[in-house]
Amino acid sequence: MLADPYDAILLDLDGVLYRWPEPIPGAADAVAALREAGKRIAFVTNNSSRTPVQVIERLASAGVEAKPEEVVTSALATATVLAERGIGSAFVIGEEGLLEALTQAGIAVVNASSHDVDIVVVGFDRGADYTKLKDASVLVERGAGLVASNADASFPAPGGESWPGAGALLAAIETTTGTRGEVFGKPETPLFERALASAGGGRPLVVGDRLDTDIAGASRLGWDSALVLTGDARREDVESSPWKPTFVIADVADLA
Ligand SMILES: [Mg+2]
Numbered sequence: 420m421l422a423d424p425y426d427a428i429l430l431d432l433d434g435v436l437y438r439w440p441e442p443i444p445g446a447a448d449a450v451a452a453l454r455e456a457g458k459r460i461a462f463v464t465n466n467s468s469r470t471p472v473q474v475i476e477r478l479a480s481a482g483v484e485a486k487p488e489e490v491v492t493s494a495l496a497t498a499t500v501l502a503e504r505g506i507g508s509a510f511v512i513g514e515e516g517l518l519e520a521l522t523q524a525g526i527a528v529v530n531a532s533s534h535d536v537d538i539v540v541v542g543f544d545r546g547a548d549y550t551k552l553k554d555a556s557v558l559v560e561r562g563a564g565l566v567a568s569n570a571d572a573s574f575p576a577p578g579g580e581s582w583p584g585a586g587a588l589l590a591a592i593e594t595t596t597g598t599r600g601e602v603f604g605k606p607e608t609p610l611f612e613r614a615l616a617s618a619g620g621g622r623p624l625v626v627g628d629r630l631d632t633d634i635a636g637a638s639r640l641g642w643d644s645a646l647v648l649t650g651d652a653r654r655e656d657v658e659s660s661p662w663k664p665t666f667v668i669a670d671v672a673d674l675a
Contacts, residue, residue, distance in 0.1 A: 420456065421666060422674045425643070426621025428453055429461045429614045432474070433575065434628030434650020435671050436462075437481040440577075443649050445672035447482035452675035459621070460489050461614040465604040465632065467494035467542035467568035467585065468514035491614040492516055493568040493604030494542060498524035500609050501566070506537045510558055512551050512588055513542030517568055531558060541592065541600065542568035543585040552588070556595040565592060569604025571632075606635035611642070626671060628652055635662040647671055 422428055433439060436446045453460060462485050464474060471490035478485045494513070498520040501509070508527040511518060517540065518528055529536055531554035539555045559565045570586035589600050603609040605627075615623045623642050627633020628650025637644035646652055646664035649671070657667060668674065
């Protein structure tokens with residue numbers, strides 16, 4: 420099978436395993452076949468709003484079985500890096516997935532009036548409002564760091580609408596303060612590195628539907644990648660893209 424030379428298969432979710440709420444035909448069987456062939460799997464998502472348990476529920480409704488330790492979100496990658504750096508406290512624009520990841524990594528989530536805020540962390544947040552953006556900006560102006568779980572410009576909402584994503588919220592704070600935030604999700608490398616570590620290392624294959632995130636990130640790391648055509652990118656997009664996948668496949672079933 421195409422996946423034979425690889426130890427760890429890092430699978431993107433939306434556009435690869437499902438196009439929410441529809442599963443991609445053959446995806447569940449492909450994941451099962453990869454497992455049977457002894458491949459270690461990581462389910463890798465840029466969305467920081469869901470906890471691993473919530474991601475597993477989503478995968479299950481698409482027929483894909485996953486264990487909590489196989490799920491790697493941009494929230495977990497962010498928490499891992501910040502904990503390694505000794506960050507103690509954070510003001511967060513984000514939802515449950517980000518709040519839980521930071522707390523479990525030993526980082527205190529504090530409110531804007533706290534006297535001790537090391538860093539402002541931005542993720543997708545459907546409850547973000549002017550007060551949160553103002554408070555985050557003031558904290559950065561006072562010297563707190565600025566990071567984001569991911570910088571997706573938009574969130575693909577049901578019905579094909581695009582809603583402001585984490586990147587749009589980050590941009591509001593960057594525009595206000597003139598400070599650029601550091602990003603940990605795709606196409607930046609920390610999320611991929613955390614995913615490979617979770618999958619036990621070895622030789623990775625990144626599988627995704629977006630050239631500018633999944634394939635770009637793999638390219639930066641010098642890792643092989645497979646672009647599936649069940650999501651964002653079309654075959655003709657590859658030629659004009661600065662990021663070239665190792666393989667272009669119709670769908671995730673072609674891996675197995
Ligand atoms: Mg995707």
